[in-house]
Amino acid sequence: MAYLDDLFSLSGRTALVTGGSSGIGKAIARALARAGASVVIVARREAERKAAVDELTAAGAEAGGVSGDLSTREGIRAAAEAAAAVYGEPDILVNSAGINLRPPLSELTEDVWDRTMAVNLEAPFLLGQRFGPGMAERGFGRIIHVTSQQAHRAFVQSGAYGVSKGALESLARSQAEAWSPYGVTVNTLVPGFVMTPLNVRLSSDPARVAELAARTMTGRNGLAEDFEGAAVFLASRASAYVTGQAIFVDGGLSVH
Numbered sequence: 001m002a003y004l005d006d007l008f009s010l011s012g013r014t015a016l017v018t019g020g021s022s023g024i025g026k027a028i029a030r031a032l033a034r035a036g037a038s039v040v041i042v043a044r045r046e047a048e049r050k051a052a053v054d055e056l057t058a059a060g061a062e063a064g065g066v067s068g069d070l071s072t073r074e075g076i077r078a079a080a081e082a083a084a085a086v087y088g089e090p091d092i093l094v095n096s097a098g099i100n101l102r103p104p105l106s107e108l109t110e111d112v113w114d115r116t117m118a119v120n121l122e123a124p125f126l127l128g129q130r131f132g133p134g135m136a137e138r139g140f141g142r143i144i145h146v147t148s149q150q151a152h153r154a155f156v157q158s159g160a161y162g163v164s165k166g167a168l169e170s171l172a173r174s175q176a177e178a179w180s181p182y183g184v185t186v187n188t189l190v191p192g193f194v195m196t197p198l199n200v201r202l203s204s205d206p207a208r209v210a211e212l213a214a215r216t217m218t219g220r221n222g223l224a225e226d227f228e229g230a231a232v233f234l235a236s237r238a239s240a241y242v243t244g245q246a247i248f249v250d251g252g253l254s255v256h
């Protein structure tokens, strides 16, 4: 066990997880907390955020929640300061908050474009600017983004969403280039189709669910829990030599 602890324990680390109140972010927050990190969740809806934090603290973890709206620059900055006030500057930053509004491209308004870019791309950028240099100065940091298949190919109205996720993978490489020499690794997790509230419209259609499952190699769609192991790995000492990478957690969907 000491060997595993040395590789993967997050004890003494602090983590900030945006979107940690639902879906993939919630599973990642739980995993980091169970691996020993003190976790702060940022999201807008209070009831969901409180439920997620209560679940962590009931399991004996150190966890706190911060109300934050990542759709504006002011909101992003305020959330960053509020989150850092809970357990101090984070060692681990997970950007899981994301929106997918899916209008057909011809009907995509500037408002949808701006909101999508703000939450999916600008928040990870500004949170990186706020916390990345400090991580580099301290000699350890982990930044984990959550992108999408749509960073790599267009389908089901990729529109602004696919653009934001493609750019987010580029941002990860830029951040990795800047801060990896100082012990800060930056990687992205690339989900396939995961049954979460984000895609309730698709996941409530059994025929579509079966069709998407058939496109994977494992024969099933993703669950939020499928991200736990990869997140702990990317947040831990074990991944010190993994940076600038897109790691597909998709049941083989992308290579099928």
Ligand SMILES: NC(=O)c1ccc[n+]([C@@H]2O[C@H](COP(=O)([O-])OP(=O)(O)OC[C@H]3O[C@@H](n4cnc5c(N)ncnc54)[C@H](OP(=O)(O)O)[C@@H]3O)[C@@H](O)[C@H]2O)c1
Residues within 6 Å of the ligand: 018, 019, 020, 021, 022, 023, 024, 025, 026, 042, 043, 044, 045, 046, 048, 068, 069, 070, 071, 095, 096, 097, 098, 099, 100, 119, 146, 147, 148, 149, 190, 191, 192, 193, 194, 195, 196, 197, 198, 199
């Ligand atoms: N599910 C999939 O199949 C899938 C596939 C590919 C990629 N992804 C990506 O995985 C990530 C997580 O998705 P998910 O499926 O777990 O979605 P989800 O269950 O809908 O969770 C989204 C989270 O983001 C938060 N959020 C949304 N807008 C926000 C805002 N303006 N400010 C602060 N927080 C905000 C939500 O909380 P509030 O609403 O309370 O703010 C919630 O905690 C996203 O980046 C998504 O693009 C998901």
